Amino acid sequence: MLEGLPHTTISTPGARTRDLSILAGPELSTPPDHLVTVADDARMLAGYHGLRHTEFVERQGLFATSDHDDVDDDPRTVVLVAVSADGHVVGGVRVAPCTDTDIGWWAGSRLVVADTAHAGGIGRALIRAACAHVEGAGVLRFDATIQERYLRLFTMLGWTDRGPGPTIGGCAHRRMGWPIGRIQRTADTTKAMLADVLAPLGRQPGGLGPAGFRGDDGVPVPGSDLIAACDAVLPAMVERDPEWAGWCSVLVNLNDLAAMGAAPVGLLDAVAAPTTSHLTRIIRGISTAAQAWGTPVLGGHTQVGVHASLSVTALGQTPHPLAAGGGRVGDVVSVIADLGGSWRPGYRGRQWDSTSSRSGEQLRAMGSLVADLRPHAAKDVSMAGLVGTLGMLAESSGTGAELDVSAIPRPHDSTLGEWLTCFPGFAMLTADDHPVREVPGPAVAAPCGRLTAGAGVRLRWPDGEVTGAVASTVTGLGAA
Numbered sequence: 001m002l003e004g005l006p007h008t009t010i011s012t013p014g015a016r017t018r019d020l021s022i023l024a025g026p027e028l029s030t031p032p033d034h035l036v037t038v039a040d041d042a043r044m045l046a047g048y049h050g051l052r053h054t055e056f057v058e059r060q061g062l063f064a065t066s067d068h069d070d071v072d073d074d075p076r077t078v079v080l081v082a083v084s085a086d087g088h089v090v091g092g093v094r095v096a097p098c099t100d101t102d103i104g105w106w107a108g109s110r111l112v113v114a115d116t117a118h119a120g121g122i123g124r125a126l127i128r129a130a131c132a133h134v135e136g137a138g139v140l141r142f143d144a145t146i147q148e149r150y151l152r153l154f155t156m157l158g159w160t161d162r163g164p165g166p167t168i169g170g171c172a173h174r175r176m177g178w179p180i181g182r183i184q185r186t187a188d189t190t191k192a193m194l195a196d197v198l199a200p201l202g203r204q205p206g207g208l209g210p211a212g213f214r215g216d217d218g219v220p221v222p223g224s225d226l227i228a229a230c231d232a233v234l235p236a237m238v239e240r241d242p243e244w245a246g247w248c249s250v251l252v253n254l255n256d257l258a259a260m261g262a263a264p265v266g267l268l269d270a271v272a273a274p275t276t277s278h279l280t281r282i283i284r285g286i287s288t289a290a291q292a293w294g295t296p297v298l299g300g301h302t303q304v305g306v307h308a309s310l311s312v313t314a315l316g317q318t319p320h321p322l323a324a325g326g327g328r329v330g331d332v333v334s335v336i337a338d339l340g341g342s343w344r345p346g347y348r349g350r351q352w353d354s355t356s357s358r359s360g361e362q363l364r365a366m367g368s369l370v371a372d373l374r375p376h377a378a379k380d381v382s383m384a385g386l387v388g389t390l391g392m393l394a395e396s397s398g399t400g401a402e403l404d405v406s407a408i409p410r411p412h413d414s415t416l417g418e419w420l421t422c423f424p425g426f427a428m429l430t431a432d433d434h435p436v437r438e439v440p441g442p443a444v445a446a447p448c449g450r451l452t453a454g455a456g457v458r459l460r461w462p463d464g465e466v467t468g469a470v471a472s473t474v475t476g477l478g479a480a
Contacts, residue, residue: 033084033085034082034083034084034085034090034091034122034125035082035083036080036081036082036083036125036126036129037080037081037083038078038079038080038081038133039079039080039081039089039092044079044081044083044089045079047081047088047089047092048079048081048089048092048112049068050089051089051090051091051092051112051113051114052067052092052110052112053066053067055112056112067110071094071096071109071110072094074096074097076096076097076102077094077095077096078094078095078096078133078137079092079093079094080092080093080094080095080126080129080130080133082113082122082125082126088114089114090113090114090122091111091112091113091114091122091123091126092110092111092112092126093108093109093110093111093112093126093127093129093130094108094109094110095107095108095109095130095133095134095142096109098143099406099462101406102415102416103405103406103416103461103462104138104139104140104141104405104415104416104417105139105140105141105143105405105461105462106134106137106139106141106142106143107142107143107144108127108130108142108143108144109144111123111126111127113126124157127157128157130142131178134178134180135180135182137415137417138182138349138415138416138417138418139180139415139417140180140182140183140405140416140417140420140459140467140469141177141180141459141461141465141467142177142178142180143162143175143176143177143178144159144175144176144177144178145165145166145173145174145175145176146165146173146174146176147171147172147173147174148171148172148173148174151174151176154174154176158178158179159176159177159178159179160176160177160178160179161174161175161176162174162175162176162177162465163175177467180417182417182421183385183387183388183420183421183457183469183470184469184470184471186384186385186387186388186421187384187385187387187388187391187470187474190382190383190384190388191384191388191392191474191475192474192475192476194215194475194476194477195475195476195477195478196476198477202214202477206222208477210222211480212323212325212326212480213321213323213325213480214325214396214477214478214480215324215325215392215395215396215475215477215480216260216323216324216325216379216396216480217229217255217256217257217259217260217324217379217380217382218256218257218259218260218262218314218316218321220321225317225318225319226265226315226316226317227257227260227262227315227316227317227318227321228313228314228315228316229253229256229257229260229313229314229316230253230311230312230313230314231249231252231253231256231311231312232249232309232310232311233245233248233249233252233310233311235307235308235309238273238282238308238309238310239278239308240346241346242273242278242281242282242285242308243281243282243284243285243288244285244344245282245285245310246271246281246282246283246284246285246286246287246288246289246310247285247286247288247289247355247356248285248351249269249285249286249289249310249311249312250267250286250289250290250293250295250312250314251289251355251425251426252382253267253312253313253314254293254295254314254367255367255380255426255428256314256380257314257316257367258366258367258368258369258370258371258380258428259322259324259370259378259379259380259428260316260318260321260322260323260370260378261318261320261321261322261370261371261374261378262316262317262318262321262371263316263317263318263368263371264293264294264295264314264315264316264367265295265315265316265317266295266296266297266298266314266315267286267290267295267296267297267298267300267312267313267314267315268297268298268299268300268312268313268314268315269286269297269300269301269302269310269311269312269313270300270301270309270310270311270312271283271286271300271301271302271303271309271310272302272303272304272306272307272308272309272310273303273304273306273308274304274305274306274307274308275304275305276304278308279302279304282308282310283302286312291360292358292359292360292363293360293363293364293367294360294364295314298315300312318371320374322370322371322374322375322377322378323377323396323480324377324378324379324392324393324396324397324480325377325393325396325397325398325479325480326375326376326377326397326431327376327377327393327394327396327397327399327431327451328376328397328399328431328451329399329451329452329453330450330451331376331377331431331432331433331450331451332431332432332433332434332435332447332449332450333390333401333403333429333430333431333447333448333449333450333451334375334429334430334431334432334435334436334437334445334446334447334448335386335408335409335427335428335429335445335446335448336369336370336427336428336429336430336436336439336443336444336445337354337381337409337424337426337427337428337443337444337445338354338355338358338366338425338426338427338442338443338444339354339409339410339411339444340354340357340358340411340442341353341354341355341356341357341411341425342411342413343413343414348418349418349421349422350422350423351422351423351425352411352414352419352422352423352424352425353425354424354425354426355425355426358442362441362442365440366426366442366443369428369439369440369443370428370430373430373432373436373439375430375431375432375436376431376432376433377393377396377397377430377431377432378393378428378429378430378431379392379393379396379428379429380427380428380429381423381424381427381428381429382423383423384474385420385421385422385423386408386419386420386421386424386427386429387403387420387421387457387459387469387470388421388470388474389429390403390429390449390457391456391457391469391470391473391474392474392475393429393431394451394455394456394457395455395473395474395475395477395478395479396477396479396480397431397451397479397480398478398479399451399452399453399454399455400451400452400453400454400455400456400457400458401449401450401451401452401456401457401458402449402450402452402457402458402459402460402466403448403449403457403458403459403460403469404448404449404460405459405460405461405462406461406462407446407447407448407449408420408446408448409444409445409446409448426443431451435447455472455473456468456469456470456471456472456473457469457470
């Protein structure tokens with residue numbers, strides 16, 4: 001966190017002394033040549049710590065003998081330094097997690113800039129580099145505490161004012177936050193266009209499903225107890241990783257059925273490929289998955305000599321389908337997920353593979369979990385990510401949602417930012433009066449939020465701060 005350093009002072013012989021806030025920079029018209037990089041050797045770190053000692057201990061007297069603290073000892077701390085053209089460290093800043101267990105909440109601190117002969121633009125560059133670094137590391141919240149005099153500078157750089165901060169050394173401060181839009185971007189790029197694009201279908205009698213199921217994972221077939229679900233796989237995946245594409249085409253459809261409490265009956269596939277060899281690999285992936293889940297491919301359409309494509313329709317059965325739109329304000333949101341496995345090679349941060357290493361018995365058991373629980377509402381986590389999917393559940397239910405960040409279960413080999421925006425293999429969201437704390441393995445369960453009045457999804461952090469993740473509705477389809 002940004003404790004300890006109220007401000008940095010930069011000076012040069014014959015020049016007027018200027019104050020620099022914790023993450024602020026001087027405003028000189030001609031910035032010198034410099035490179036901002038991660039301090040990855042002893043020389044760079046020594047240069048950075050030397051600047052800090054000179055500034056904070058010797059010149060300002062903020063510390064008696066050393067400005068070293070626990071953040072310096074944290075192996076997760078990253079130091080960014082500005083290096084001049086002649087190889088000297090002329091500035092630096094550190095960024096680090098704010099909690100013992102990294103939940104995606106970081107802060108910047110101990111920014112220091114050398115004398116004004118080398119200071120032009122370096123402070124601003126370090127601020128921007130710190131923001132870029134934490135976003136690249138999957139961080140979802142990035143804080144700073146600045147002197148009030150630098151409020152305008154930070155807002156110009158895109159930071160958000162979060163209110164009064166502490167008074168340090170007689171100087172009033174503001175709490176600032178860097179807006180990280182990773183979750184909003186995921187929702188926008190995967191689902192935001194749906195309402196406009198699907199509008200013609202919705203104008204037809206019975207279009208987009210019966211009342212209560214609009215925007216759901218599957219749809220009840222009128223006049224029957226069948227549930228139908230249909231998903232297509234990205235053509236790039238079909239071309240690049242055909243067996244995995246075949247596996248996923250079954251996985252995503254059976255997850256859709258599971259979220260509605262339906263037992264799978266059969267599959268239909270529509271598959272195309274440029275060559276017979278490529279087609280065979282896609283079919284092999286479909287067949288392996290169908291056998292694992294014990295769900296036959298009943299028929300479909302197969303074509304060769306064209307661009308690769310793949311879509312699958314799944315049919316399931318239940319007399320009492322569960323809707324994503326059945327949630328109520330005050331319902332507890334729980335996550336049920338399989339945290340085993342690893343990132344699919346070539347898809348780090350985007351696709352978590354927990355299913356290909358599971359037995360058919362385990363896969364089928366997880367597929368019946370939601371049906372056994374019978375919550376008010378349920379939805380499987382899709383390409384919109386966990387938060388975007390919760391936004392869709394809330395939208396269908398006519399509510400908003402809030403997630404307790406520290407309570408969300410996730411794999412050890414994943415940042416929170418990755419886990420909340422990836423396709424997680426097997427993960428379900430439920431909303432009900434009662435929290436879900438335990439389910440038969442290999443999945444785990446945890447209550448981690450609630451449905452609220454209003455719209456959108458917010459994240460609650462351990463310090464009580466609430467930040468926006470999804471501003472409003474996700475699809476625009478509205479309440480089911």
